[in-house]
Amino acid sequence: MKAFVFTDPSIARHAGRFVWLEIDTEKAKNATFRRQFPVQALPTFFIVDPLDEQVAIRWVGGMNLGQLDRLLTGDPLAAKRRGRGIDARLAHADSVYGTGDNAAAATAYQAVLDEAPENWPGYARTVEALLYALSQTDAPEKCVAIAAQALPRLKGQPASGSAAAYGLDCAISLPATHPDRGRRITEFELAAREVLADTTLEIAADDRSGLYIALLGARSDARDSIGSRALAREWASFLEREAARARTPDQRAVFDPHRLSAYLEIGEPERAIPMLEQTQRDFPADYNPPARLAVAYQGLKRWPEALAASDSAMARAYGPRKLRIYDVRIDIQAAALDSTVAKRTLEEAIQYAEALPAGQRSESTIASFRKKLARFR
Amino acid sequence: MKNLLFGILSLIALAPAAAGAPSAPAKSVLPFISDDYTKALAQARARKLPLFIEAWAPW
Numbered sequence: 001m002k003a004f005v006f007t008d009p010s011i012a013r014h015a016g017r018f019v020w021l022e023i024d025t026e027k028a029k030n031a032t033f034r035r036q037f038p039v040q041a042l043p044t045f046f047i048v049d050p051l052d053e054q055v056a057i058r059w060v061g062g063m064n065l066g067q068l069d070r071l072l073t074g075d076p077l078a079a080k081r082r083g084r085g086i087d088a089r090l091a092h093a094d095s096v097y098g099t100g101d102n103a104a105a106a107t108a109y110q111a112v113l114d115e116a117p118e119n120w121p122g123y124a125r126t127v128e129a130l131l132y133a134l135s136q137t138d139a140p141e142k143c144v145a146i147a148a149q150a151l152p153r154l155k156g157q158p159a160s161g162s163a164a165a166y167g168l169d170c171a172i173s174l175p176a177t178h179p180d181r182g183r184r185i186t187e188f189e190l191a192a193r194e195v196l197a198d199t200t201l202e203i204a205a206d207d208r209s210g211l212y213i214a215l216l217g218a219r220s221d222a223r224d225s226i227g228s229r230a231l232a233r234e235w236a237s238f239l240e241r242e243a244a245r246a247r248t249p250d251q252r253a254v255f256d257p258h259r260l261s262a263y264l265e266i267g268e269p270e271r272a273i274p275m276l277e278q279t280q281r282d283f284p285a286d287y288n289p290p291a292r293l294a295v296a297y298q299g300l301k302r303w304p305e306a307l308a309a310s311d312s313a314m315a316r317a318y319g320p321r322k323l324r325i326y327d328v329r330i331d332i333q334a335a336a337l338d339s340t341v342a343k344r345t346l347e348e349a350i351q352y353a354e355a356l357p358a359g360q361r362s363e364s365t366i367a368s369f370r371k372k373l374a375r376f377r
Numbered sequence: 378m379k380n381l382l383f384g385i386l387s388l389i390a391l392a393p394a395a396a397g398a399p400s401a402p403a404k405s406v407l408p409f410i411s412d413d414y415t416k417a418l419a420q421a422r423a424r425k426l427p428l429f430i431e432a433w434a435p436w
Contacts, residue, residue: 019421024434
């Protein structure tokens with residue numbers, strides 16, 4: 001969004017219609033904000049009524065220019081303040097979604113869809129929000145049913161990509177004994193393939209990349225290593241083409257993490273190194289390129305270079321993200337040095353995780369580090 | 378399901394954190410206030426405008 005959408009002159013017409021705020025969720029000073037506005041995935045966008053600080057609209061995930069333009073057009077607070085009608089019901093569902101209670105949000109969005117008239121313009125946004133909420137509440141059967149219902153209705157729209165990806169991921173999450181599991185996976189794989197093949201669809205390159213990830217999940221579920229490898233090669237080629245089309249260094253760098261994942265998937269992490277070194281030269285203060293270089297060198301078992309890259313990332317990192325860098329560092333140290341050094345780093349990571357302020361502190365991360373520590377004893 | 382979400386969503390928010398870097402990130406055409414909810418809320422109240430918030434991370 002920052003590299004591709006917020007830089008586009010066509011949205012400047014909205015500049016005076018909102019007050020614009022960007023919150024780096026990794027910064028400790030924004031922990032209070034995170035407590036007030038729970039954020040479960042990034043990016044998340046909120047339109048907030050300044051009178052009562054209630055969320056009028058919450059959108060999880062990226063948007064293309066058209067989606068953002070539609071979101072900003074009109075009076076986004078009108079429905080919430082009017083308090084009746086389908087748009088007011090949607091505003092209520094959004095406010096529930098804004099609290100992070102996904103089960104309640106799913107119920108509220110379902111109620112909106114149940115009442116929505118045919119050809120209601122809010123359908124795509126509502127169904128995407130419902131699918132996200134369901135995906136977070138361990139309700140794969142319901143998620144599969146909603147996605148299957150939505151796909152024909154969303155045909156030709158960017159949201160069809162999300163419906164296919166959520167549907168496929170939810171189908172994979174169905175119990176192995178579910179009678180429709182195999183059929184549903186096949187259907188959603190086909191749908192995801194159709195979306196990828198339709199180059200006229202206005203779907204952001206990063207969302208297309210997400211479809212490849214969903215498809216890889218299905219191949220992995222089928223234990224199809226040959227199919228996985230072929231798909232990962234296709235994914236890497238797609239990402240390389242998109243990166244080559246980038247007009248600015250930050251547009252190109254957007255593709256770095258998925259390219260790294262694709263190269264790791266095909267067993268060729270060395271292909272990530274020139275790309276990450278370039279990004280490091282372009283953005284020397286950014287901790288991401290050395291953090292990713294550490295992962296690439298780890299994949300190659302080039303331990304001194306992996307440790308040097310990890311040192312560089314650690315020196316620049318901050319916030320909860322630093323814990324992921326710690327995690328990779330611990331594995332590198334355990335492989336390259338000895339377990340005493342790795343154990344010391346792990347203890348340091350736990351201290352760091354426990355010192356994060358509420359809103360950034362993650363009990364599940366602390367628990368997983370403690371579990372890891374128990375293995376070193 | 379969360380892995381997929383991470384995959385889809387993590388890519389989108391990636392903008393290099395590049396203070397002092399040779400290549401500055403592309404400039405937004407919208408006048409974003411950075412990391413100051415109190416200030417943005419006060420402005421929104423004074424100007425009677427909705428508050429648009431992007432919650433992101435530099436990864």
